[in-house]
Amino acid sequence: MRILLVDDEAELVSTLAERLEIRGIKADWVVSGEEALARAGKENYDLAVLDIKIPRINGIRLKKKLQEKNPNMKFIFMTGHASENDFKVCSIEAGPEFYLVKPVDINTIIKKINKALKISGKKL
């Protein structure tokens, strides 16, 4: 099971990856859309957790580009903004249940990861 975490706050995303690893979930992390695309070119990720607001390529555009590389990839969006518009866009892109507002609870994110993977017939 391959998971990619994308957020421009390195401190946040690296700690989240470490906490997931403590729970037996291996996740790679990157801090930009460009890095995410480069990684996705080399690795076949099953799921990506994306911050919506990242420099240059926003999370929604990044999702579309990642999907071009891997159409089966699942997505969970994270945001610091809980705006109605963000919720609407993310609901369309990934489903309303795959939208998280920061700060994120580790157990909630694991539940969402499990749920997203279950849809594609996979599990952690």
Add this chain to the structure above:
Amino acid sequence: MNTELDIMSESSLQFFGNVTASISHEINNVLAIINENAGLLEDFILMEDKGIPIDSARLKILAGKISTQIRRADNVVKNMNKFAHSVDKSVKRVDLNDLLKLMVTITNRSASMRGVSIELNTPENPVFITTNEFFLENYLWLCLDLAMDAVDENKSIAVNAEDGKTYVIIRFSRLKGLKDISETRVSRVTQRQDGLLRALKGRLTTDTERGEIILILPKDINR
């Protein structure tokens, strides 16, 4: 039809909302990082309960990371406070250097989202001007927004302040894309915000050849 006052009010509210959203986003990011670090501390404690000893060096690093984020939040809150107090008086004496620093800091997140950096060069000594601080902040924000759309391939805007006898000049340069921007987009700053500029008794010119936006302001709007 909107009156000039309506347009100014709308623009001011939009500006205030944008700045507040950007600041709250920044604070939220800090909280999210502290949340993860606190969670990791809890994880270490739970692991110790299961017989895995806590590495004190790791704890020290975690404490340092949390302190760094608290200092970061403190700076954000100080800037937010400075910004909020800019509406205290309609006209006051302000140090232009400080005001430009504040606006560049506030705009940095939106600049970084667009992959743009802002280099600020101010005179060594304070440059005091008597003006409407909030209107000036609003106008600088509009200029920076336009500059970000017009920035050249190096993606770096230079903002230079020059001190004159009765006026100051704020020059936004490295904007080679200015000639490619539609007049409508430019006019959102130069015309739609005419009221704002008139209230500041300022003048704005664009030099598409040199890639510059030049804002000239009186040192004292009461004169």
